[in-house]
Amino acid sequence: MKSKLQNKQDTREMLVSGNVFKTMLTLSVPAVLGMVVIGLYNFMDAVFVGQMVGPVAMTAVKVSYPFTLINSGIATLIGQGSASVLSRAIGERDKDTVDRIMGNLISFVTLLSAIVIVVGLIFTRQLLTLAGAEGEVLEQAIRYLRIVFCGSLFVNLGQSTNMIMRGEGKLKKAMIIMATSAILNIILDPILIKVLGAENGVLGAAFATIISQFVLMCMSFFYFIKKSDTVRIHKIRFEGKLVKPVLGVGVSAMLMQVMSMVQQTILYNTAAKWGGSEWQTILGAALSLQAFAFIPLWGISQGFQPAIGTNYGAKRFDRVGAFTRTFMISATVVALLFYVPIMCFPVKMLSMFITDAAIVQTGAPMLRVIFGAYICYGVLILSITFFQAIGKAGGASILALARQLVLFLPLVVILPHIAGFGVKGVFYAQLITDLVVLLLAIILMIKAFAGFKKN
Numbered sequence: 001m002k003s004k005l006q007n008k009q010d011t012r013e014m015l016v017s018g019n020v021f022k023t024m025l026t027l028s029v030p031a032v033l034g035m036v037v038i039g040l041y042n043f044m045d046a047v048f049v050g051q052m053v054g055p056v057a058m059t060a061v062k063v064s065y066p067f068t069l070i071n072s073g074i075a076t077l078i079g080q081g082s083a084s085v086l087s088r089a090i091g092e093r094d095k096d097t098v099d100r101i102m103g104n105l106i107s108f109v110t111l112l113s114a115i116v117i118v119v120g121l122i123f124t125r126q127l128l129t130l131a132g133a134e135g136e137v138l139e140q141a142i143r144y145l146r147i148v149f150c151g152s153l154f155v156n157l158g159q160s161t162n163m164i165m166r167g168e169g170k171l172k173k174a175m176i177i178m179a180t181s182a183i184l185n186i187i188l189d190p191i192l193i194k195v196l197g198a199e200n201g202v203l204g205a206a207f208a209t210i211i212s213q214f215v216l217m218c219m220s221f222f223y224f225i226k227k228s229d230t231v232r233i234h235k236i237r238f239e240g241k242l243v244k245p246v247l248g249v250g251v252s253a254m255l256m257q258v259m260s261m262v263q264q265t266i267l268y269n270t271a272a273k274w275g276g277s278e279w280q281t282i283l284g285a286a287l288s289l290q291a292f293a294f295i296p297l298w299g300i301s302q303g304f305q306p307a308i309g310t311n312y313g314a315k316r317f318d319r320v321g322a323f324t325r326t327f328m329i330s331a332t333v334v335a336l337l338f339y340v341p342i343m344c345f346p347v348k349m350l351s352m353f354i355t356d357a358a359i360v361q362t363g364a365p366m367l368r369v370i371f372g373a374y375i376c377y378g379v380l381i382l383s384i385t386f387f388q389a390i391g392k393a394g395g396a397s398i399l400a401l402a403r404q405l406v407l408f409l410p411l412v413v414i415l416p417h418i419a420g421f422g423v424k425g426v427f428y429a430q431l432i433t434d435l436v437v438l439l440l441a442i443i444l445m446i447k448a449f450a451g452f453k454k455n
Contacts, residue, residue, distance in 0.1 A: 015169060015310040016091070020322045024330060027303030030175035032296045032334070048189040050353050053201035055281055058353060060140035060202055062284030063133045065291075066264035068148050070116055071155045073254045078108045079160030080305075081250025083167025084388055085242060086231065087306040090168070091313025097242070101164065101231055102224055104239040104246065109160050113153040120149035131265045132272030132280065144202040151210030158216035161224065166302045167309070168230050177219045185212035249388050251397065263408055267426055274416050275423030282363030283426065285353035286370050293338040293371075297378050300331045301385040308389035317452040324386060324445075331378025339375045343368055366427040373434035380434070383441035386448070395444050403437040 014023055050058030082105045089097040120127075128141045148155075158181070165174035185208050192204030224233050264287060271279040304327045311319045342349050346364040354360050380399070387395035411432055415425030 015307055016314045016316055016319065020319065020326050023307065024303065024323065024326050027169070027171050027307055028300050028327070028330065030172040030303075032299030032303075033175045033179065047352060048193055049201055049205050050355070052190065052193050053198050055354065055356065056136050057140055057201050059277065059281050059284055060133070060137050061144055061205060062288060063128060063131050063137060063268055063280070064141045064145040064148070065287075066131060066262075066268070067120075067127050067145055069264075070120065071113075071148070071152050072159070074109065074112045074116065074152075075156045075159035075163070077250040077254035078105050078112070078156075078246065079163030079250075080254075080388060081246035081248070082160070082242075083163045083305065084249040084309055084391060085245050086164060086167040087169075087309030087389065088313035088391065090230065090306075091310040098231060099234050100239045100242055102161075102233045103236045104242045105160055105164065106157070106233070106236050107238045108246075109156045110153065113156045116152045116156075117149055120152070121146060124149065130269065132269040134272075137277065137280075140202045143200075144206045147203060147206035147210060151213060154210060154214040154217045158213050158220055161220035162216070163302075164231060165220070165223065165228075167306055168228070169306045169310070170228075171303055171306075173223065173227075177216065177223065180219065181212045181216035184215055185209055188212065245391065249391055249396075262405065266409065266412055267430075270412055270416065270426050271423055274426070278359055278362070279423050279426075281354060281359060282350070282366065285350050286363065286367050286427075288353060289342065289349055289367070290370060290374075293335075293342070293374060294377065294381075296334050296338075297331055297381050300327060300334065300378065301381050303327070304382055304385050305389045308386055312390045320390075320452065321449060324382070328379050328382050331382055332375065335375050335378050339371065342371050342374075366424060369424070369427040370430050372431040373438065376434070376438045380438050380441050383445050386445065390448075392448070395448065398444065399437060399441055402440060403433055407433045407436055 049061050082101050086101050124142050124146050133141050162174050188208035192208050193201045196204040271283045307323045346367040350360045384396045384399050411429035415421050415429050
């Protein structure tokens, strides 16, 4: 039986010396599966509510979704920032930093979650009004979102600690824990919706998510208290030496989540203004598919992060380049698996969420538009992860802000007024933004590798 020291050495040696392609598979397969089950939470909420309750309830869940990203943003801010510091510390063999990671994470997440619970419960109605929700959609969305806000601590601790497991290189364990929680959510969704009745269907979906996230948190804590070879929970306190590096990387990662919230809020609002509730329903279904199709690419990026961070910490720049090429090619191949069926069968894809055939037919062409640049998303996501992994938050922040705010905002406001685009301009704004940011990502990556050659 291997000692804990040997296990730690084996993980590090696999990252800095193992075969690049085999290591990519070892890291990526469980990470992709893990991220797929993460995405099943809101995806399955929307599917079960849409099929068992109706389109108004499904729209309520989807209009609420951007604001659930407040919690995802906190988990990502502290979890991804801490995971980046951890993987580089493992590469540098810095045990003192490794031992401080979990206590600092728990302190930060608890404080920020408490703020979200208080502020979220007070301003739920105002937040949803910003997204254009009104009438029965608004009332059901308020009920759903308030339950989600109440469970913020469970969500944030569960997800952020799972990110630490991935940063440690234990992607298989992270996947198993996350999958258990997600399967529980899928089981509980229809049960609680049926038990609470159609009039309370959104509450059933919300309770299923929170219970599942509570289980995720408990399993993650058990792992770090009893099982981890590398990372354990020591003193729970803020660590001054970690605040700057954690937040430096975490802010850029969080921007992806928070700006997604802003972006989707504006999308729903603009869709309501130019097309009414029917187009909100189409947009909600399209964004559900897009979010789910993003998941395997995010999973690949989770495997990419420890590979890049550890090798960068160990100053193995040749392997940083080899891993980058291998992961980007693989991510593009995976993207094809989603891109082809969505582009070829948009009606069938939308019908998973929308039972009204006329609405489906109206929305099918715009589903193709919003997915137009998806084939390139692997390169874009891995570029952002690359800068986070090496601790260069500036590059990641530039890409995140450009994609979700700087370029997107003007386009989504202007395009509906141009050439009769109307509500369709909402979908074209996303496509144009993605293509421009992809070009920017390629330029920044070329500059980064040119800098490595000088070292």
